[in-house]
Amino acid sequence: MCGIVGHVGPLTPSTASSAPGSGRSLEVLLDGLSRLEYRGYDSAGVALVRPDGVERLTTVKAAGKLDNLRAALDAAAPAPATAGIGHTRWATHGGPTTENAHPHRAGSLAVVHNGIIENFRSLRAEVEAAGRTLLSATDTEVVAHLLDLDFTDRLAAAGEAGTVDPDAAAALLVESMRAVTARLEGTFALLAVTELAPGAIVAARRSSPLVIGLGEGENFLGSDVAAFVAFTTHAAEVDDDQVLLLTADSVTVWDAAGDVVTPRQWEVSWDASAAVKGGYDTFMDKEIHDEPTAVAETLLGRVDDRGELVLDEMRIDPAVLRSIDKIIVVACGTAAYAGHVAKYAIEHWCRIPVEIELAHEFRYRDPIVSEKTLTVAISQSGETMDTIQAVRHAREQGSRALAIVNTYGSTIAREADAVLYTHAGPEVAVASTKAFLAQITACYLLGLYLAQLRGNKWPDEVADYLENLGKMPAKLERLLAEQEDSIRELGAQLADQTSFLFLGRHVGYPVALEGALKLKEVAYVHAEGFAAGELKHGPIALVEDGLPVFVIVPTPRRPVLHDKVISNIQEVRARGARTIVIAEEGDEAVTPFADTVIRIPATPTLMWPLLTVVPLQIFASALAKAKGLDVDQPRNLAKSVTVE
Numbered sequence: 001m002c003g004i005v006g007h008v009g010p011l012t013p014s015t016a017s018s019a020p021g022s023g024r025s026l027e028v029l030l031d032g033l034s035r036l037e038y039r040g041y042d043s044a045g046v047a048l049v050r051p052d053g054v055e056r057l058t059t060v061k062a063a064g065k066l067d068n069l070r071a072a073l074d075a076a077a078p079a080p081a082t083a084g085i086g087h088t089r090w091a092t093h094g095g096p097t098t099e100n101a102h103p104h105r106a107g108s109l110a111v112v113h114n115g116i117i118e119n120f121r122s123l124r125a126e127v128e129a130a131g132r133t134l135l136s137a138t139d140t141e142v143v144a145h146l147l148d149l150d151f152t153d154r155l156a157a158a159g160e161a162g163t164v165d166p167d168a169a170a171a172l173l174v175e176s177m178r179a180v181t182a183r184l185e186g187t188f189a190l191l192a193v194t195e196l197a198p199g200a201i202v203a204a205r206r207s208s209p210l211v212i213g214l215g216e217g218e219n220f221l222g223s224d225v226a227a228f229v230a231f232t233t234h235a236a237e238v239d240d241d242q243v244l245l246l247t248a249d250s251v252t253v254w255d256a257a258g259d260v261v262t263p264r265q266w267e268v269s270w271d272a273s274a275a276v277k278g279g280y281d282t283f284m285d286k287e288i289h290d291e292p293t294a295v296a297e298t299l300l301g302r303v304d305d306r307g308e309l310v311l312d313e314m315r316i317d318p319a320v321l322r323s324i325d326k327i328i329v330v331a332c333g334t335a336a337y338a339g340h341v342a343k344y345a346i347e348h349w350c351r352i353p354v355e356i357e358l359a360h361e362f363r364y365r366d367p368i369v370s371e372k373t374l375t376v377a378i379s380q381s382g383e384t385m386d387t388i389q390a391v392r393h394a395r396e397q398g399s400r401a402l403a404i405v406n407t408y409g410s411t412i413a414r415e416a417d418a419v420l421y422t423h424a425g426p427e428v429a430v431a432s433t434k435a436f437l438a439q440i441t442a443c444y445l446l447g448l449y450l451a452q453l454r455g456n457k458w459p460d461e462v463a464d465y466l467e468n469l470g471k472m473p474a475k476l477e478r479l480l481a482e483q484e485d486s487i488r489e490l491g492a493q494l495a496d497q498t499s500f501l502f503l504g505r506h507v508g509y510p511v512a513l514e515g516a517l518k519l520k521e522v523a524y525v526h527a528e529g530f531a532a533g534e535l536k537h538g539p540i541a542l543v544e545d546g547l548p549v550f551v552i553v554p555t556p557r558r559p560v561l562h563d564k565v566i567s568n569i570q571e572v573r574a575r576g577a578r579t580i581v582i583a584e585e586g587d588e589a590v591t592p593f594a595d596t597v598i599r600i601p602a603t604p605t606l607m608w609p610l611l612t613v614v615p616l617q618i619f620a621s622a623l624a625k626a627k628g629l630d631v632d633q634p635r636n637l638a639k640s641v642t643v644e
């Protein structure tokens with residue numbers, strides 16, 4: 001995640017009465033950062049450039065929320081600037097400290113970055129070999145030095161090192177940006193300023209968001225239009241592998257071949273207050289739309305130069321991992337359902353028994369844990385007290401703990417022996433959506449990692465599964481584009497219903513549980529999830545005329561599972577249920593028994609939950625909205641449950 005903002009304009013004082021004398025650039029950066037704070041808030045910083053003075057490039061940064069940066073700026077009182085770049089951070093490489101906050105400086109320039117540079121380890125060795133000392137643990141500082149090394153060479157070759165013409169310096173920085181970004185693997189939106197070109201910002205992007213804001217005598221850049229919508233509504237797109245030069249009155253964009261291109265422009269229709277939610281009504285809706293990115297980012301950078309899977313922090317000896325004879329997943333709520341999905345995949349791939357334990361239950365019974373047990377703690381926040389206590393309890397008994405968490409440097413991440421981060425970005429809505437998909441993705445990575453390490457799967461088999469996972473973001477995009485509107489209509493139509501059932505089999509079972517939980521928590525409706533096979537053992541007594549029943553149908557390519565679930569649909573329909581069936585595209589066997597069918601792109605069985613849960617999330621949000629409820633902050637709940 002992370003949010004970035006850039007501004008270039010004339011040397012004018014701020015128009016904001018709250019920031020007299022600090023200049024227009026700083027006013028724009030602070031406003032943009034406050035609107036982008038939802039993208040990350042563990043540190044923030046700005047770099048400002050002015051055309052004269054002794055120190056023409058000033059950077060100010062601070063760990064913690066934006067208010068800490070404001071306080072640091074009050075103390076530093078930087079002079080008005082002609083260009084500025086700002087950043088609000090969601091830590092990926094390196095903890096949430098002031099040293100790791102952006103911008104990062106190298107020589108005459110400063111850089112902000114959103115994304116993950118996968119080959120940063122080898123590049124870091126290269127810049128250190130060139131005599132550079134790095135002050136942070138970030139991938140971004142490596143890029144700043146690479147850029148400065150290249151820029152310095154070009155200045156020397158052009159004979160410009162002494163008295164530099166700002167326009168020539170800006171043109172050389174564009175060349176450097178093109179040369180350096182061609183060497184980067186991973187994702188990035190990068191903005192750079194140099195004191196040698198005080199009226200310019202040079203930028204580039206690949207797979208991380210970046211948009212241009214076109215003003216009158218000033219121009220803007222942002223991770224999304226929220227960054228500048230308070231100042232201009234004229235926006236322009238940036239495509240992958242394009243390099244940009246912004247001045248106060250010009251925007252030049254080059255494509256990967258080095259040809260100048262005209263970016264597509266549009267008029268932003270949001271008002272500034274909607275912008276933090278990316279134009280969606282609620283954070284929950286925005287976060288559902290973040291899901292393709294959350295899965296893609298969680299998969300990013302996981303394969304090393306030898307083609308082997310790597311985790312983020314591993315302090316467990318591989319010999320210990322080879323010897324484990326049991327995995328216990330400890331988690332709560334949605335995170336526990338992600339663990340439940342993982343059980344099917346890990347047992348199938350690694351032939352290790354996996355138990356799922358609600359963290360609060362695990363802690364207070366007498367679980368059988370030994371040095372051969374791997375405890376896997378799954379948590380979005382990394383601060384859920386029940387899960388923290390479960391990790392401590394397991395470790396006290398000799399188990400190693402591996403954390404799957406979304407929040408860098410959180411308690412669970414710090415206390416565990418190994419960490420696999422889900423790169424879902426900050427989740428603001430109380431009801432978890434994108435974190436669930438990222439947790440399932442990370443669990444699959446863990447399963448494949450163990451299968452690779454223990455020799456349960458051949459490298460080509462692991463590569464096959466990874467390829468299938470790599471296709472999930474595009475399938476999620478398609479699902480959202482094709483199904484969202486009709487699911488929302490259904491949510492509005494069923495807003496008066498007081499009870500719902502959700503049925504699933506195999507990996508569809510935890511999806512059914514999660515569908516029921518979403519509806520309970522955001523729409524305050526009674527909802528139950530059941531294993532479809534359990535129906536006849538009691539719950540079918542609940543079925544009466546008109547009761548809406550969601551059924552998650554496995555792919556027809558698994559006829560044993562599929563045909564059983566079709567029978568379950570018939571059983572509830574025969575008793576008057578209104579059936580809402582989630583089925584694979586082309587599965588016509590469901591049609592005669594479904595009142596509504598929601599179609600999902602074909603996917604291998606184990607990965608089915610990544611798609612089938614999405615309609616249930618959308619449905620819960622739509623139904624809650626139709627009832628006029630506060631979708632993002634449901635009653636009685638908190639985002640992070642830090643008490644037992």
Ligand code: F6R
Nearest residue numbers: 333334335379380381384431432
């Ligand atoms: C449901 C939800 C909760 C959390 C649970 C664990 O939408 O958000 O059930 O999943 O409280 O929270 P974390 O993952 O932060 O440990």
